[in-house]
Amino acid sequence: MSLYDEGHTIAGWTGFGIATAGGAVVGLGVCAASPAVAGGGLAVVAVSVLVTWVLHLSGWGKSPGVRDRGEWGMRVRDVRAREGHPGCVSCRLAGRGRRVSGMVPAESIPLSPIE
Template identity: 55%
Template sequence: MSGIHGHHDMGHTLAGWTGTAIVTLGTALAGTGLCAASPALLRSGATTILLGALTTWVLHLTGWGKPSGPRPESQWPWRVRDTTAHTDCLGCRLAGRDRRNRPDSATARRRREAAGSSARALP
């Protein structure tokens, strides 16, 4: 990786690249269908776009997607599975992996700190 971003991983992953390729194909199909006035091509393009989003989500949930951010250089390559917990990840929350109420999550710590500071503010 280049030193432009320091130790900040940009999150290029198998899930991201696969989803991008599928959605690009779907966009091309939908665009061709729009130009050719073909409802069948337009529908197949829209279906392919949805399939790309679903594929990206499933790959993310199986560990092949990771958020961008600071991480050790050994975890930067896109072929490396993600080993971290996604405490504030929308995709994980949609899958029922809501970690906000777990005592070790960053969100739970922020809530405890906010509750503690508001309790101290009261007379």
């Protein structure tokens, strides 16, 4: 089994289930030529994104990358979610955690003699 246990979380599976239902409703709306039904399905897909994000921030989603084997279980809540996961876009959007970047600030790079 891989050390990367991405997506095997309550947040991941809940979001997948809601998005799948929304995709089915969109397909039904397309087959029935009903813009209202297709739009409703797209709204359900948007709700799935929000539900997944909220569950991730509440600790039911895991951070990206390698985790200890004890944290692989789907019912294991992530206690580090409050501080934010390093490199996690969801946590950055919520204002949590530090931004992990390999970029060096422009002020610290010496200029060439021409510049």
